[in-house]
Amino acid sequence: MQVKDIMQSNVRSVKKGTTLSQLLISFKDFHSFPIVPVVDQEMVLLGTVHICSFFEIFQPHQDLLMRNPLSMISREPTDIFNVDIEEGMGFLIIMADIMDTKIVKIEQSADIRKAFDLMQLHQKTAIPVVDDQKKLVGIISIFDIVMKIFHEKGLI
Amino acid sequence: MNIILGVGIILVFGLLSGKLAEKVKTPAITAYLLLGIVFGPFMLGFISEDMLKVSGTISNIALSLIAFSIGQNFSGKIFRQVGKQVMWISILEAVGAWLITLIGLLFFKVPAYMALIFGAIAAASAPAAIIMVVREYKARGQFVDILMGVVALDDAWGLIIFSLSLAVAKAMYLDLSSSLGSMLMGAVIEIAGSFLVGGVLGIILSRIGLFLKNQTDLLIWTIGVIFVATGIALHFHFSVLLTSMFLAAVVVNLNNESFKFFDILNHIDWPIYLIFFVLAGASLEIDLLSKIGVIGIVYMIFRIVGKFLGTYLGAHIAKSDDDVKKYLSLGLLPQAGVALGMALIAKEQFPQAGNIIFTTVAATTVIYEIIGPFFVKLALHKTNQIHN
Numbered sequence: 001m002q003v004k005d006i007m008q009s010n011v012r013s014v015k016k017g018t019t020l021s022q023l024l025i026s027f028k029d030f031h032s033f034p035i036v037p038v039v040d041q042e043m044v045l046l047g048t049v050h051i052c053s054f055f056e057i058f059q060p061h062q063d064l065l066m067r068n069p070l071s072m073i074s075r076e077p078t079d080i081f082n083v084d085i086e087e088g089m090g091f092l093i094i095m096a097d098i099m100d101t102k103i104v105k106i107e108q109s110a111d112i113r114k115a116f117d118l119m120q121l122h123q124k125t126a127i128p129v130v131d132d133q134k135k136l137v138g139i140i141s142i143f144d145i146v147m148k149i150f151h152e153k154g155l156i
Numbered sequence: 157m158n159i160i161l162g163v164g165i166i167l168v169f170g171l172l173s174g175k176l177a178e179k180v181k182t183p184a185i186t187a188y189l190l191l192g193i194v195f196g197p198f199m200l201g202f203i204s205e206d207m208l209k210v211s212g213t214i215s216n217i218a219l220s221l222i223a224f225s226i227g228q229n230f231s232g233k234i235f236r237q238v239g240k241q242v243m244w245i246s247i248l249e250a251v252g253a254w255l256i257t258l259i260g261l262l263f264f265k266v267p268a269y270m271a272l273i274f275g276a277i278a279a280a281s282a283p284a285a286i287i288m289v290v291r292e293y294k295a296r297g298q299f300v301d302i303l304m305g306v307v308a309l310d311d312a313w314g315l316i317i318f319s320l321s322l323a324v325a326k327a328m329y330l331d332l333s334s335s336l337g338s339m340l341m342g343a344v345i346e347i348a349g350s351f352l353v354g355g356v357l358g359i360i361l362s363r364i365g366l367f368l369k370n371q372t373d374l375l376i377w378t379i380g381v382i383f384v385a386t387g388i389a390l391h392f393h394f395s396v397l398l399t400s401m402f403l404a405a406v407v408v409n410l411n412n413e414s415f416k417f418f419d420i421l422n423h424i425d426w427p428i429y430l431i432f433f434v435l436a437g438a439s440l441e442i443d444l445l446s447k448i449g450v451i452g453i454v455y456m457i458f459r460i461v462g463k464f465l466g467t468y469l470g471a472h473i474a475k476s477d478d479d480v481k482k483y484l485s486l487g488l489l490p491q492a493g494v495a496l497g498m499a500l501i502a503k504e505q506f507p508q509a510g511n512i513i514f515t516t517v518a519a520t521t522v523i524y525e526i527i528g529p530f531f532v533k534l535a536l537h538k539t540n541q542i543h544n
Contacts, residue, residue, distance in 0.1 A: 059291070068184065068283050068311055068491035069225045069425055101233075102415040117369045122416060 004108035006148045007138035012096050012115045013037040016046060019058070022050065022088035024072050025063045035139065037128045042134040045128055047099035057099040060081050075151070107128050108137050115140050163431060166195070170430040181292065183284035185433050185493045186525050191519070192437020203438040211435035212504055218432035220386040220400040221425050224493075227404025228418050229312045241480070242305030245470035250279035250313040251489060252466020253459050254321070260458030266451060269325035270509050274451075276321035276500045277348050277517055278459040279314035283307045285490035285525055289532040295456065295541040301488045303315060303535075311494045312401070318498045321397040323347055348489050350389060350398035357385045358406025365411065370383045371420060379424070380418045397501075405450055427494075436518070439503070445513040452516045456523065463488050479539040486535035489530030491521050 012034055015024060027033060036049040058080050104122045106115045108129050119127055119142055126141035150156050157166075170188055176185035195202040222408060224372055228234075237275030261266065286307050323343035330342075361381040368374045382400060389399040408414045467485040471477075476484075499517035504512035536542050 067427065068308055069421075070282070070284060070311075090288055102413075102419075104413060121369055121371065122413075123371065123373065 001148070003106055003110050003113050003129050003140050004107065004138070005114055006112060006144045007140040008144065009138045011037065011128075011139050013039045013043075013136060014049065015039065015041075016094065016099070017093040018095045019091050020095075020098070023095065026091070031042065034124050035128070037136050038095050039136050044054065045103060045105060045130055045134055045136045047095075047101045047103060048128060049095055049099050053098045053100055055080075057085065057089070057093060065126040067150050068143070103128070104138065105134075107132065110113075112140070112145055114143070157204055157207075159207055159210060162203060162252060165202060166191075166431055166434045167427060167430070169195070170434055174430070175190060181288060181388075183288060183492060183525070185284060185429075186522070188430055188433035188462040189437040189492075189496070191432040193440055193501070194437075195434065195444070196438030196440065198440075198442045202299070203435065208435065208439055211432075211439060214428070214432055214435060215497070215500050215504070216386055216390065216396055217383075218428050220382055220396050220503065221421060222430060222494065223315055223400035223519050224382055224399040224404045225418055225421065225425075226315060227401035228408045228414070229309055230401070230405035232409040236384055238305040240310065241302055241471070241474040241476050242309060244474040245302070245476070245484065246306045246309040247478070248470035248473070249280060249463050249466035249485060250310045250317060252464075252469065253278040253462035254317050256462030256465060257455060257458040260454050260461075261451070264450060265452050267452075267509070268359070269328040269506070270513065272321040272325045272328075272454045273498075273502045273506075273513055274317035274455050274516075275317075276314070277495050277502075277513075278316050278455065278462060278497065279520070280491055280494040281307060281310055281314075281488045282490040282492035282495070282528070283311070285492065285528050286487055286532050289350060289529045289536070292535055293533065293542045295536045296475075297539070297541040299479055299484070299539040300536070302476070303484060306484065306488065312439075314494060315397050315401055317400075318501075319348065319395040321500065322505065323395065329506060329509075341389065346394055349392055349394040351392060351402050353385055353388050353392075354399040354402030355406050357381055357388075358403045359410065361403065361417065362407045362414070365407075365417060368497055375411075375420045375423065378420055421483075433493065433496070436500055439500075439514070440518045441511055441515055445519055448512065448516040451512065452520055455516060456520050460489060461483075469494060481536040483538045486531040486538075489524055489531045491517075491524040494498065496521060 010027065015155075016038060016102060023036070029034070033051045037045055038047045039045055063088050104118060104124055105128045106118055108131055115127065119125065125143075126139050129134055129138040131137050147156070159271035169191055173187040173191045174184040177184050190452070194200055197203065197205070197208070218376040249501070251520070254275040257278040261271035261274055286303070290304070320343070323346040323403050324339070326346075327342035361378065365374065365377060368377055382403065385399050385403050386396050389396045404418070407417055467488070468481050469483040471484065493515055499514040503514040506513070
């Protein structure tokens, strides 16, 4: 079975220039923050914003510095309760500043087993799905795969 | 004390000293180094000679992991991401520190091979101390962005400069009687060999990595290949640093999901670095401290001059603001982990001069770690990056 058969096609994506405030307002009614694809005008996938992307706001340049292991002062988690964020930052920070460019994606024609393996390897619960021109066409999650299996087994 | 007990004690007290360092706003690496001095043979003597004997192996493992991580900077995507200013400044401030320190030490009649090594070590800076100041003052702005880019990249150039300098210095040291041509040939073989081993294993790491389906396999495979690369480099007397860096550079340019090989190491690398820096502190020969006077002072001053001139030139070429030209080098003075790693390699390669190099770098590291943050703060103040 192919990814496109079970993926979610109705995906909310953002642009590189979308502001942090716009993003937060757009997803404030979700019960948890999903993986949000960042795309260009042609819907080509540029990156993703996920819950960990917000840490870039608390500790800027983290991605750049992680490439030098000795740049870590310690491996303590970010103390998000003790940071001062100014009001205007909601409009100043855009997706290009915080998006994760380490893209894990899958082609829509790939087998769902491959999608599952990829999510296991990268410890992701969902990944963007692209066509052969790297354009975003959907998102597939482990839940989609599990639902498919349950459906086949007659649970639902 | 047996080695396992020793390592256990280092890890436990290393963790405590790291926490303590955080309280007094000092990078953990400085704390590990000081812990090593306290535990070492010159003070408490917890770290036995037996343990210091295995420190060479631990150094090679730690340095190959550090070089592998830093090597991931060498991708077209990263170069585009950091931009022209960061590229020019990071290259020229590293080369500037190397060249000016080299010339300065030669002027003071330091042997050429030693001056080459000191020059190369001068290129390194310490990201942790710089980040600590930037975070403490919540500094933001374009100057900070450029500083962070330069800090992230300059150790990569530093490791290349060091590997090349070491190859030439070794050839000079070992073949004093031979011609310049044969000296250079020795260096070329060392560098070419490192590229060959790193390149071939990089292709293998990347290609077979495509078939791995879980994190455990990925971790085992990545460490396995890094160890094989390091082991082969050691066997043939190639450069461990260059081999690991090139291994990473090949992987990062071949594989779209190359970040998985680097991210997976975050689970295991920190305890290795901790042991590495504590043992580095323990192998410091404190009685040599009194003998480093002139070399230490010349090294410190000329490194600062070199960083300033290199930054100025890089900023001039990249058409940066005057603030960047004048003050960015002030933010690049702290020095710690990478410099110590380089000095440890020098210690291993040159039995007598190596001790002087290591002791000098260890002592100047402590001084730079104390005065460096002050200059970072000064640079941030001068460029109005501190808003509160």
